[in-house]
Amino acid sequence: MMPDQDASAPRFVVMPADIVLYFDRRFPPAPGDQTNQVAVIVDEWGALCIGKGVFGRRIERIPLQKLPSLPNVTFRRTNKPDHGQRQQIANYFLKHADRPSYFEAGLRALQCENYQLFETGELFPKRPTYRSDEEYEAAWSRFKSLLKPFDGIYTVDRSSRISRFIAWATHGTWSHVAVYIGNGEIHESVTSGLREGPLELYKGRQYWIAAYRHVGAIAKPRSIEEVRATVASSPFRRDGYNYRGAIRFGIRAFFNDHSPDLVPNSAMYAGNRILIGQV
CATH class of the missing domain: 3.90.1720.10 (endopeptidase domain like (from Nostoc punctiforme))
Incomplete structure (x- = not known):
């Protein structure tokens, strides 16, 4: 995916499950760091992140074209080269776009490279059944x-x-x-x-x-x-x-x-x- 940009502007390519680090003035700064927010590229339209709503946290979408202009923005490639695995990660965040706690769990799993969560798409398993x-x-x-x-x-x-x-x-x-x-x-x-x-x-x-x-x-x-x-x-x-x-x-x-x-x-x-x- 590549956002439309002016011909003189730097070009960049992002893929599903890539990480976007940036600074959001609505949140306190992270000690010793110039970024305090994390977003995940989920599709050709942009990224999802945890933002602030009237009644607490909510998931917000950042259009692809706005990503380069975010304060102190840095892009990081997720260490999963297979397209299918990347899509699993993106699908997880899309699926739980109305559940900030599940979304945050996904971010933490990405940080420690625990990809099982994205393979199942669920935080908790389904109970097995036995016929005898x-x-x-x-x-x-x-x-x-x-x-x-x-x-x-x-x-x-x-x-x-x-x-x-x-x-x-x-x-x-x-x-x-x-x-x-x-x-x-x-x-x-x-x-x-x-x-x-x-x-x-x-x-x-x-x-x-x-x-x-x-x-x-x-x-x-x-x-x-x-x-x-x-x-x-x-x-x-x-x-x-x-x-x-x-x-x-x-x-x-x-x-x-x-x-x-x-x-x-x-x-x-x-x-x-x-x-x-x-x-």
């Missing part, structure tokens, strides 16, 4: 075989109104998260405090369970010893549940502030988790 207990058992075995130490184990109890409410109120699928230690064991914070137990605590068709892996753990896997050292330094209470913190972060997530990823669903909005498997 045999199918479920086979799926559970496959799921368990995929796990590695430090994977996040995300769950929701579909038979519990409280669990379903937490998932709904925080704008996602999950209501609880545990850490997979290895050898079939998980570490989690529950109402009685911290505990370790078998993964099978969440085996059962009333549960929807999924494993996510941080993008940093793809290139640098963690050992069981490293995971145990990490969970041993956990700030969570060992003799009880931090209801105050859970409520505080839950309220922030309800109002679409997913910056602290201590709420299970907020971790998905960080854009740095890759879905490994689900049952």
Whole structure:
């Protein structure tokens, strides 16, 4: 794509999924940087970005012809040469052009080169279905075989109104998260405090369970010893549940502030988790 310009003006070529960095006076300046806004090229008509509306954030379109004149503008090519993959990225942002929190999650995923989000087009997966207990058992075995130490184990109890409410109120699928230690064991914070137990605590068709892996753990896997050292330094209470913190972060997530990823669903909005498997 190339915008129409005066013959004497510099020419530039942009492609779907390319990034546009620029300065927007409506937003505070980024420390040590001359840009504070990010837009994504989505089609031949221009780019989309998160702007300001009367009642909060909204997605705005920037016409292609206006891009070169944006203050401190810089163009960056997304590291995905395949046209189909680029189009997947553009389609994601077009699809979620009315959902600023999903749009921001896409920007974060682009930043850490997590392209799984764009392949599916969705922030949360669809729940698998099983026609028999045999199918479920086979799926559970496959799921368990995929796990590695430090994977996040995300769950929701579909038979519990409280669990379903937490998932709904925080704008996602999950209501609880545990850490997979290895050898079939998980570490989690529950109402009685911290505990370790078998993964099978969440085996059962009333549960929807999924494993996510941080993008940093793809290139640098963690050992069981490293995971145990990490969970041993956990700030969570060992003799009880931090209801105050859970409520505080839950309220922030309800109002679409997913910056602290201590709420299970907020971790998905960080854009740095890759879905490994689900049952």
